[in-house]
Amino acid sequence: MAEQTQYTKKKECEVKALPMEEKKRLVREGKAHWFFPGHIIEQIVLCGFVVLILITLSTVWPAHLGEKADPFDTPDHIKPEWYFLAAYYSLRLAEYTDFMGAWAPKIMGIVAQQVAVTILILVPFLDRNVNERRPGKRPIAIALGILAALMAIVFTILGAVV
Amino acid sequence: MDIETLHLGPIKIKNKIAIRLFSALDDRLGVKEILDDEVFEKIVPAHLGFWSCFGGISFFLFISQVLTGMLLMVYYEPTIEEAHGTVAMIMNEVPFGWLIRGAHAWGSNLMLVTIMIHMVKIYVSGIYKPPRELNWVVGVTLFLLTLGLSFTGYLLPWTQLAYWATVVGTETPAALPYVGEYIRYAMRGGEEIGQVTLTRFFAIHVMLLPVITASVIGLHLIQIRRQGIAGPM
Secondary structure (H helix, E strand, O other): OHHHHHHHOOOHHHHHOOOHHHHHHHHHOOOEEEHHHHHHHHHHHHHHHHHHHHHHHHHHOOOOOOOEOOOOOOOOOOOOOHHHHHHHHHHHHHHHHHHHOOOHHHHHHHHHHHHHHHHHHOHHHHOOOOOOOOHHHOHHHHHHHHHHHHHHHHHHHHHHHO | OOOOOEEEOOEEEOOHHHHHHHHHHHHHHOHHHHHHHHHHOOEEEOOOOHHHOHHHHHHHHHHHHHHHHHHHHHHOOOOOOOHHHHHHHHHHOOOOHHHHHHHHHHHHHHHHHHHHHHHHHHHHOOOOOOOOHHHHHHHHHHHHHHHHHHHHHHHOOOEHHHHHHHHHHHHHHHHOOOOHHHHHHHHHOOOOOOHHHHHHHHHHHHHHHHHHHHHHHHHHHHHHHHHOOOOOO
């Protein structure tokens, strides 16, 4: 086990520089696979599977083409695509901040979105528990992660419903 | 190289012409070394499972988007008069046009899903921790770039839904103090959404963002190569 950790902690150039005998030993002991042909076939099969999914989806549910845009006809319900629903709902939610003043509802939503994205980018620097990777030993990080994911899901659903 | 048998990993080549051609290339470019390092004598960790493949699938979907996007550009016209009609033509008249557009539309949705799964996996198994902090930052950037690609691509068929979603989407940053109005004006290319907006979104969707995204994917992969694939927990 200690050796496996050693091998998998090596940089790419260090693995590359391993002598052929050592590579053969790692493969024999089940700690590594040859890239050729096993791994490369695996990757090609995986890509073929993705292509198959795309073809199936396009056949069963063909891409929709709605009616042509009419700048003089505002539709009743304007909904963004699913991946923007959470952001859309955060704007709707911000309308409740009008107790802070007339300026708040418009700005709070977009500020909240910026803060969320900034936190997401800074995750590795906010998590000061730098050595432990096992989820079971990182209760705070995992709890916060689940909370964030739940919030994104709930906001997406509410964005679709409201 | 003056040999009887050419060894490429498990492959043995005895054909004289093939060996001479390969030797000629090897003398000039040193291809044997590259092929051995990158393909035939390369090993990959054995611990990678199902949840480890979504980054690679996202990358493959990006390539698929570039290819289907190029094909769509053959018929698509980015004008407010013709955009909707040319997309309808792609769907109804162009051979397999429905499939290419279908794969492009589904591909964009699927790519966002696979990126999200990839991010959850990286988060749960703590792979963003040292020495890979910077690659998390690059990865989130790729996620945002993909959202930008989806946002700009959505307007291109010039449908009622896309038009009004873009009206709302470009209105949002206008609420920001000082810069808001300017951002909205820059996104729309004027006060209203019109031909300039479509031209702008088209240029951003087919040139600016794909080129930036491809470069940032390069940064993502270079970092993985330098640091190696994260080991088991």
